[in-house]
Amino acid sequence: MVLLVDGSSYLYRAFHAMPDLRAVPGDPSSPATGAIRGMINMLQKLRRDVRADYVACIFDAPGPTFRDALYPDYKATRSPMPPDLRAQIEPIHEVVRLLGWKVLNVPGVEADDVIGTLACMATARGCQTVISSGDKDLSQLVNPQVTVIDTMNDRTRDVAGVEAEFGVPPQLMVDYQTLVGDAVDNVPGVEKVGPKTAVKLLKEYGSLDALVARAHEVKGAVGENLRKALDWLPKGRALLTIRTDCELAEHIPGLPALDDIAVREGQDTEALKAFYEKYGFKGLARQLDTHAVPPELLEEHQSQRKLGPGPAAGGLFDEPDLSGRSQASTLHYDTVFTWAQFDEWLAKIQAAELVAVDTETSSLDEMQAEIVGLSFSVKPGEAAYIPLAHSYGDAPAQLPREEVLARLKPWLEDAARPKLGQHVKYDRHVFANHGIEVQGYAHDTMLESYVLEVHKPHGLASLAERHLGRTGIDYETVAGKGAHQIPFSQVPVDKAAEYSCEDSDQTLDVHLALWPKLQADPKLSFIYGLEMKSSETLYRIERNGVLIDAAVLARQSQALGQRIMQLEREAHDLAGQPFNLGSPKQIGEILFVKLGLPVVKKTASGVPSTDEEVLEKLAEDYPLPAKLLEHRGLSKLKGTYTDKLAQLALPRTGRVHTHYAQAVAVTGRLSSNDPNLQNIPVKTAEGRRVREAFIAPPGCRIASADYSQIELRIMAHLSEDAALIRAFREGEDVHRATAAEVFGVAPAEVTSEQRRYAKVINFGLIYGMSSFGLARNLGIDNAAAKNYIQRYFERYPGVKQYMDETRLAAKSRGYVETVFGRRLYLPEINSPNGPRRGGAERQAINAPMQGTAADLIKLAMVKVQDTLDAQGRRTKMIMQVHxxxxxxxxxxxxxxxxxxxxxxxxxxxxxxxxxxxxxxIGSNWEEAH
Known part of the structure; x- marks a missing residue:
């Protein structure tokens, strides 16, 4: 197998996919490293996924190629390489070599042509070739021996894949590209011939040569444009054809035998370690301190671990130790089939200072999932799996589930026995489904990561790879994926045991790496404690659920359906013809072709946009866009809420039990799904009516408590602005007070319009609104908006000073903090990309306020629940929304x-x-507002 990587494609993807990392975090003057780290990650994963005998990573060499001589405007429209990426090219070449890849960049020859030539040579030698690239142009190289994989988009372009994606087989890809052209490389095609037309022509005529020979037969505008392009097409095809006959021998001696790109044994560990340390990749460097086993060999070792009634066979290599602790050199994973083994492990669990617990279940729906198996890890490298409900044909005999859970229940419900998990809220629900209320969850690795590194992924696989250098078995490996995925109960016990033991083992290992970092920082330790308490309270809220009145929803759906049909009729009348109100293409034709409305903006493909922002702008002057907006809003409300809420209610409770995602938003805010309670459109009367279906049972009422103007109060606290603080301390209407300051009138003389302006200014500045945004929001000119902002800052100088100082601090540190010390990282705060940097600067202003608000509602949630419990109240907390x-x-x-x-x-x-x-207080949620 020959594996060829399109290095030029990879490095651009790595640069744009990764945040603005620096060798010294937060120091904008230190070297950029995002693309380097991205390349390392992608290449290491690729080597694990694709086993090859020969490997090469091919880059474009600087300087012109034969295509520039053929067509001086070739790639003339491409933007120059960003300076931060250019500075990372040489280090990328260096580390790719150190990782064991042959690096090729041939002067005068593009990377695609080198890849094409190597693939052709490999085919001639009888080798299969895999090309890893996101570049669709390489599809023309595909044949039964050559496959292109796009790892970023999980796409495989083999012979069938190319035809399915483009509509033509690989041997016609050059003809297809010649007709369509390549805007990225500035190679024209036939005017107004897009992919669909190109496919149609090639299917009808068989090839580009046949089409050219019969160009006189092609009718209409397509034929006319084709005939205009006849002189150009040979040059276009030459520019777009990947060469497979380049002279590479002087650059790659020994290529006829492929020896020069053969996989090398081992890697230069010392040089690689020095490189990692130089560019700030401390985790990777520490991994090399432990051992220099190539990742693909380590994975092979892990896949060969034997599982059964006794311990797994010892391994060939130590696992990497990245936390300064002593780690077992072998992995001992037991599978528990007998009561004797169970008793042995129960004694270990009861004697351990901390136990990692992992559940394997029948479903991701936490309210209905049942336990299929359990695993426990009591120390690094030692874990056991208890299979309980594997039910495939020749599954081994397993201990009875209910009896096992009954014997474990006293330990699980003992708050004095510390337990650990990854996303413990889910496991709490699963145990509760079996009548067990787990107590004593002391740690959650997902939340540890969320507090320490909110801007990074928090899944166990990511944590293990990032902090331990361990790559484990993913769920799809044991259960399959997509339509072929099997329930966990059908997974063979030996595979399930290895997978689950590894999960609990890695969870314990990750905790041992992260917990000392949290302990070392009192602020982060406080936030982590708050997240753990919030997790328990959210479990209670989710478990309680909220009662839904299905009849109310049914009536609302019926009324919405009638209004939607009426809007369709009205829209058809205004358009002068029927059309599909859900089709952007038909809407565009009606608005911009038939009615001649002004084009506000275009999509990336150059078509006039019909998105919500465009329709809102047009609705200011034209009736049809207003109807379309109302139709969209009501259709979404009906489809998302009134039609579905009752379906989401759990039959045994009659309640909806939303899931609160605790480790998603970088600000610390919660999000909810199934159903999403955060996004009910309460600014409209129809949206507010949805809340009428959230009801209290007989003998109860619904109460809704929320903070008043919380983010403005936080702004006053953070900015220490005297005028804002005085307004809040004296209980003034802060919007009226702002209007009085900005418009220079007494508070009693402020008009309702002036107060509305002040409210938009108050909230707009919190979210980093520019004068342009304020002007558009208020319907005034930009100069007036700019003047309002200037006057606001003159009256509230503390706010201006806070904003300026916060931006500077964010640029220096790379993060901002909430009042309570939650860190909110801003990876793009020093980005060379202007829009990204501007967005990060706005986020730097707003994030401390949003984050502090999130901290406060979590503190409130925990405090209220603790009080309800302490006083034995029967009141239930059933929702948290903003x-x-x-x-x-x-x-x-x-x-x-x-x-x-x-x-x-x-x-x-x-x-x-x-x-x-x-x-x-009310009988339903809406009435309580």
Whole structure:
């Protein structure tokens, strides 16, 4: 097998996919390293996934090629390489060589041509070739011996794949590309001949040569444009054809035998370590300190571990130790089939200081998942799997599930026995489905990562690779993927055991690497403690769920359906013809061709856009776009909520049990799904009515408590602006106070319009709104908006100073912090890309406020739940939405909730301005507002 990597494609992908990493984190003057790290990651993964005897990574060499001589405008429209990427080219070449790859960059020859020539040579020698690239041009090289894989998009372009994707077989790809042209390389095709037309012509005529020979037969504009291009087409084809006959011998001696790109044994560990340390890749360097086993050999070793009633066979290599601890040199993974083994492991579990627990289940739906098996790890390298419900044909006899769980229940429910997991909220639900309320979860590796490195992935596989240098078995390896995926109960026990033991073992290992870092920083340790308490409270909220009135939703769906049909009729009347209101293409034809409305902006392909922003702009002057917007909004509301909410209710409870994703938003905010409670469009009357279906059961009421103007209060605290602080301390209407300051009038003289302007300014500046954005939002000219912002900053100089200082601090440190110390990383704050950098600067202003608000609602959530528990209240917390907590309250506790919940929420922190929580009570969620 020959593996050829399109290095030029890889390095651009690595540069744009990775954040703006630096050799010294947060120091913009140190070398950029994002593309280097991205290349290392991609190449190491590729070597694990594709086993090859010969490997080469091919880059474009600087300087002109034969194509430039053939056509001086070749690639003339390409933007120059970003300076930060150019500076990483030589280090990338260096590390690719150190990783054991042959690096090729042939003067005067493009990378594609080198790849084409090597692939042709390999085919002649009887070898299969895999080309790794995202460049579709390489599809013309595909044949039964040559395959192109696009790892970034999980796409394989073999003979069938090319035809399925482009509509023509690989041998016609050059003809296809010649007709279509290549805008990226500035190679014209036939005017107005796109992919569909090119495919149609080639299917009809068989080839480009046959088409050219019969060009006089092609009718219409296509024929006319084809005939105009006849003189150009030979040159276009020459430019687009990948050469397979380049003279490479002087650059690659010994190529006829492929010896020069044969896989090398081992790697230059010392040189690689020095490289990693130079560019700040400390984790990779520490991995090399432990052993220099190539990743693909380590994976092979791991895949050969034997599992059975006794310990797994010892390994050939130590696992990498990246946390300064002593780690076992072999892995001992047991599979528990007998009560004697169970008793032995139960004793180990009971004696251990900390135990990692992992569940294997029948479903990802945490409210309905049942346990298929359990694994435990008591120390690094030692774990056991207890299969309980594997049910395939020749599955081995397993211990009875209910009896095993009954024997484990006292330990699981003992708060004095510390436990550890990865995403423990899910496991809490799974155990609860079997009547076990787990106590004593002391740590969650997902949340440890979320607090320490919020901007990075928090899945166990990513954590193990990043912090331990360990690559494990993924779920799809044991269970398959897509339509062919099998339930975990059908996974063979030996595979399930290895997979699950590895999960619990890695969870323990990752914790041992991350926990000392959290302990070393009191602020992060506090945030982590808050996240752990929040996880337990969210589990309670999810478990409680909220009662849904299906009849109310059915009536709303019917009313919405009638209004949607009416809007369709009205839109057809305004257009003068029927059309599909869900088709952007038909909408574009009606708006811009038939009605001649102005084009606001175009899509990337040059077609007039019909997105929401465009329709909102057009709706200011034209009736049809307004109808389209209303139709879209109501259709989404019906499809997402009124039609589906009742379907999402759990039959045994009649309630919807949303899932709160705790480790997703970089600001610390929660998100919810199935259903998404955060995005109900409450700015419209129809959207607010959806909340009427969230009801209290008989004998109870719904209470909704939320913080008032929380982010403005946080801004006052952070900026220490005297005027803002005074307004909040004196209980003024802060928008009226702002209007009085900006418009230079007494507060009593502020008009409703001036207050509206001030409200937009107050919230707009928090979110980094520019004068242009403010002008568009208020419907005023840019100069007036700029003047308002200037006057705002004159009246609130502390806000301006805070914003300026925060930007500078973010650029220096690479992150900002909430009031409580949560770190919010900004990988693009020093990016050479202007829009990315600007976005990060706006985020630097807003993130501390959003993040502090998230911290406060979590503190409130935990405090209220603790109080409910301590006082034995029957009130249930059933939802958390943005800055709002929603409760199901027995009638006899309504007055207590009305008084105590706002008091508890306001008292969770002392800021420079008072916190204020307000509460409403009703028979449903909407009525409680």
């Amino acid at each position: 800055d709002e907590l929603v409760f199901e309250v027995p009638e006899d506790e309504v007055e207590w909730v009305r008084v105590e919940v706002p008091r508890l929420m306001a008292g969770v922190a002392e800021l420079r301005v008072p916190l204020l929580a307000e509460i409403g």
